[in-house]
Amino acid sequence: MATLLPDLPAPSSHSDTPGEDASAPLGSLIAKSKPRYRTATEFVEATLRDGILSGQIPGGTPLRQEDLAHQFGVSRMPIREALRQLEAQALIDFTPHKGAVVTTISAADAADLFTVRLALEPAALALSLPHLTAEDLLRAADSIADMDGERDLARMGELNRRFHMVLYSRADSPRLLGLVEQHMAVFDRYLRFELAALGWDHLKQDDHRALLEACHSRDTDTAITILTGHLRHADQALRRFFTNRTDRTA
Amino acid sequence: MATLLPDLPAPSSHSDTPGEDASAPLGSLIAKSKPRYRTATEFVEATLRDGILSGQIPGGTPLRQEDLAHQFGVSRMPIREALRQLEAQALIDFTPHKGAVVTTISAADAADLFTVRLALEPAALALSLPHLTAEDLLRAADSIADMDGERDLARMGELNRRFHMVLYSRADSPRLLGLVEQHMAVFDRYLRFELAALGWDHLKQDDHRALLEACHSRDTDTAITILTGHLRHADQALRRFFTNRTDRTA
DNA sequence: TATTGTTCAATTGGATCCAATTGAACATGT
DNA sequence: ACATGTTCAATTGGATCCAATTGAACAATA
Numbered sequence: 001m002a003t004l005l006p007d008l009p010a011p012s013s014h015s016d017t018p019g020e021d022a023s024a025p026l027g028s029l030i031a032k033s034k035p036r037y038r039t040a041t042e043f044v045e046a047t048l049r050d051g052i053l054s055g056q057i058p059g060g061t062p063l064r065q066e067d068l069a070h071q072f073g074v075s076r077m078p079i080r081e082a083l084r085q086l087e088a089q090a091l092i093d094f095t096p097h098k099g100a101v102v103t104t105i106s107a108a109d110a111a112d113l114f115t116v117r118l119a120l121e122p123a124a125l126a127l128s129l130p131h132l133t134a135e136d137l138l139r140a141a142d143s144i145a146d147m148d149g150e151r152d153l154a155r156m157g158e159l160n161r162r163f164h165m166v167l168y169s170r171a172d173s174p175r176l177l178g179l180v181e182q183h184m185a186v187f188d189r190y191l192r193f194e195l196a197a198l199g200w201d202h203l204k205q206d207d208h209r210a211l212l213e214a215c216h217s218r219d220t221d222t223a224i225t226i227l228t229g230h231l232r233h234a235d236q237a238l239r240r241f242f243t244n245r246t247d248r249t250a
Numbered sequence: 251m252a253t254l255l256p257d258l259p260a261p262s263s264h265s266d267t268p269g270e271d272a273s274a275p276l277g278s279l280i281a282k283s284k285p286r287y288r289t290a291t292e293f294v295e296a297t298l299r300d301g302i303l304s305g306q307i308p309g310g311t312p313l314r315q316e317d318l319a320h321q322f323g324v325s326r327m328p329i330r331e332a333l334r335q336l337e338a339q340a341l342i343d344f345t346p347h348k349g350a351v352v353t354t355i356s357a358a359d360a361a362d363l364f365t366v367r368l369a370l371e372p373a374a375l376a377l378s379l380p381h382l383t384a385e386d387l388l389r390a391a392d393s394i395a396d397m398d399g400e401r402d403l404a405r406m407g408e409l410n411r412r413f414h415m416v417l418y419s420r421a422d423s424p425r426l427l428g429l430v431e432q433h434m435a436v437f438d439r440y441l442r443f444e445l446a447a448l449g450w451d452h453l454k455q456d457d458h459r460a461l462l463e464a465c466h467s468r469d470t471d472t473a474i475t476i477l478t479g480h481l482r483h484a485d486q487a488l489r490r491f492f493t494n495r496t497d498r499t500a
Numbered sequence: 501t502a503t504t505g506t507t508c509a510a511t512t513g514g515a516t517c518c519a520a521t522t523g524a525a526c527a528t529g530t
Numbered sequence: 531a532c533a534t535g536t537t538c539a540a541t542t543g544g545a546t547c548c549a550a551t552t553g554a555a556c557a558a559t560a
Contacts, residue, residue, distance in 0.1 A: 038346045039543065041334075065512070075545045076512090077327075084291075084331045088338030090428075096288045097512055097551045115377070115423040123369035173365040178340075179429065289513065315542070325515045326542090347521045347542055506557070513550070520543070527536070 040074045045082035047072075052091050052102055053188045054154055059104035063092060089182070105189050107242035113187055114235040120180050121164070121231065122224045127171035129220050137216060140166045144208050153195070157188045163208060167215060194234055197241035204230060290324045295332035297322075302341050302352055303438045304404055309354035313342060339432070355439050357492035363437055364485040370430050371414070371481065372474045377421035379470050387466060390416045394458050403445070407438045413458060417465060444484055447491035454480060 037043040048068075051057040063083065069076045087094040094100050143163035150156050161184050168180055198204070207230040214223035287293040298318075301307040313333065319326045337344040344350050393413035400406050411434050418430055448454070457480040464473035 041543080042346075064510095066510095077544055077546095080512090081330060081334045081543095084334040085338045088335045090425075096292075098553095099512065109425075112423045112425045115373070115421075116425045116429065119369050119373035119426060123365070127365070171365075173362050175340075175359075175362045175366045175433075176369060179366065183425075291513080314540095316540095327514055327516095330542090331513095348523095349542065502560095504557100504559080507555085509552105509554090511550105511552080514548085516545100516547075518543105518545080520541105522539105522541080524539095525537085528534080530531105530533085 040072070040078040041081040041085075044068070044072055044074070044078050045085050048082060048086060049089070049091060052086070053185055055189060055192060057102055059102050059189075061102045063100040063102065065099070091186075107239065110190050110193075110238050110242065111235065113183060113190070114231060114238075116183050117180075117187070118228065118231050118235075120176065120183065121168065122227055124168035124171045124173070124176055124180050125223055125227055126220055127173060127176075128168045129170075129215055129218065129223060131170035131172075132167065132215055133170075136166055136169065137212065140212055140215070144205065144212065147205065147208075153192055154188075156195075157191050161185070167211070190238060193241055194238055197237040198234070204234065207233075290322070290328040291331045294318070294322055294324070294328050295335050298332060298336060299339070299341060302336070303435055305439060305442060307352055309352050309439075311352045313350040313352065315349070341436075357489065360440050360443075360488050360492065361485065363433060363440070364481060364488075366433050367430075367437070368478065368481050368485075370426065370433065371418065372477055374418035374421045374423070374426055374430050375473055375477055376470055377423060377426070378418045379420075379465055379468065379473060381420035381422075382417065382465055383420075386416055386419065387462065390462055390465075394455065394462065397455065397458075403442055404438075406445075407441045411435070417461070440488060443491055444488055447487040448484070454484065457483070 037046070048057070048063075065076045065079050065083070068079045072079070083092060083094065083100045086092045087100070090103065092100045092102055140163050143159050143166065147156065147159045147163070150159060161181070164184065165177075165181060168177060171177060207226060211223055211226045211230065214226055287296070298307070298313075315326045315329050315333070318329045322329070333342060333344065333350045336342045337350070340353060342350045342352055390413050393409050393416065397406065397409045397413070400409060411431070414434065415427075415431060418427060421427060457476060461473055461476045461480065464476055
């Protein structure tokens with residue numbers, strides 16, 4: 001049965017922005033005492049999604065319902081519901097009577113993803129920048145600082161996402177922010193390739209600091225220019241990396 | 251049980267771009283002879299989605315699984331799978347143990363939607379325009395012509411979508427095109443309000459013709475300017491319309 | 501040999517059953 | 531009257547069963 005889930009950690013909550021809802025006095029305690037998932041479907045969906053995005057479940061992997069049911073210790077029903085949601089997120093291909101297969105990543109898809117990010121993120125930044133608060137900029141700076149010396153891939157992706165999302169967060173457009181977050185998460189599938197292409201350390205922290213500085217001085221045009229160049233640079237690095245490989249897919 | 255589905259027409263295939271795959275000799279015949287949906291889940295999902303987007307199932311409607319199962323003549327299982335997919339498309343809100351409710355539309359959400367469209371569609375147009383063929387422009391012109399005198403709301407939305415999608419279709423970015431199509435479809439929920447605000451006839455055909463002309467002469471900057479103004483104009487008209495109503499939601 | 505038909509195990513699609521949760525109505529105590 | 535338990539019908543979550551489909555191996559025929 002080829003143990004598909006080596007031992008996936010409990011999926012990161014993906015939304016632990018501490019100090020966000022300080023309105024509830026003992027909210028954090030309750031949050032810890034309560035089980036994280038209220039339904040098996042939620043748990044399966046989050047676990048599989050994290051597994052796919054982190055690369056632990058590579059593209060092309062067939063997801064056999066009965067196998068998953070065994071590994072999760074549930075019946076096939078919550079599996080099926082979870083697979084439907086992953087299908088709607090374009091993380092798996094679902095064919096009637098044939099089953100689900102994890103979508104493959106490729107150089108073409110990476111370029112596609114950057115096309116979308118280049119459409120979404122500058123727009124979000126432009127809308128958000130005028131309304132960023134001092135605390136926002138501090139939190140962004142913290143995220144950058146935490147990235148220095150971080151060697152864990154998943155946490156690196158998380159910190160990078162957080163930095164960008166803080167800068168976008170004041171854009172008053174839930175739909176836009178949702179799309180941005182979703183596509184940044186999908187990009188995690190390419191993160192290890194990007195790190196292999198760009199190297200771990202000086203990755204793009206220069207861009208990050210310059211971007212933060214532009215936000216400080218409320219210079220929207222400069223900020224967008226930096227962000228656009230930032231994304232294009234990663235795009236081109238990834239493109240070069242892929243063209244130097246024989247197996248263009250994963 | 252309040253018959254929720256007055257008698258929804260068979261969901262429009264949403265992808266009938268005739269002459270697209272003329273590679274297969276008898277492909278069209280086969281496509282007609284084969285049943286349109288290979289699984290009950292597909293049918294339920296498409297029907298409910300069309301019902302929501304067309305406004306026949308208004309926002310706030312609770313979707314009771316057993317009721318739907320009866321009305322569709324199936325068990326609750328395909329209903330549940332379909333609801334999961336609709337949830338992932340943000341067309342319904344799903345709360346554990348409480349059930350599904352159709353998301354409400356509102357002035358704020360309309361503005362949100364335009365924010366996304368303004369980020370996506372100009373980008374798609376810019377990428378696609380250089381690669382548009384003569385046939386593409388003819389098909390776009392046909393769509394415009396068909397819109398003249400069309401008085402059916404659903405078909406009007408369909409034709410409008412087709413016109414825009416043809417212009418975007420040569421953008422080599424499946425993800426971007428998918429997002430554009432999805433959000434144009436969601437906008438159908440606001441179409442009747444837009445028509446009420448702008449009037450049926452001279453709606454925005456001027457913009458359409460000017461946009462087509464700019465595409466003819468490969469003038470990307472002008473085309474984007476027209477498209478952006480086109481979207482902003484609709485946005486503002488809808489905004490005014492909503493602020494003149496007491497009930498801001500539907 | 502190449503093609504077509506057939507069988508059959510593996511897998512998914514759908515139906516039905518039972519358990520768990522919710523919320524509203526009601527009851528109880530202060 | 532108010533707050534707090536308590537019961538119970540409605541509804542969803544999950545498990546198990548059976549039917550339908552697929553595809554691969556095999557058999558039959560020209």
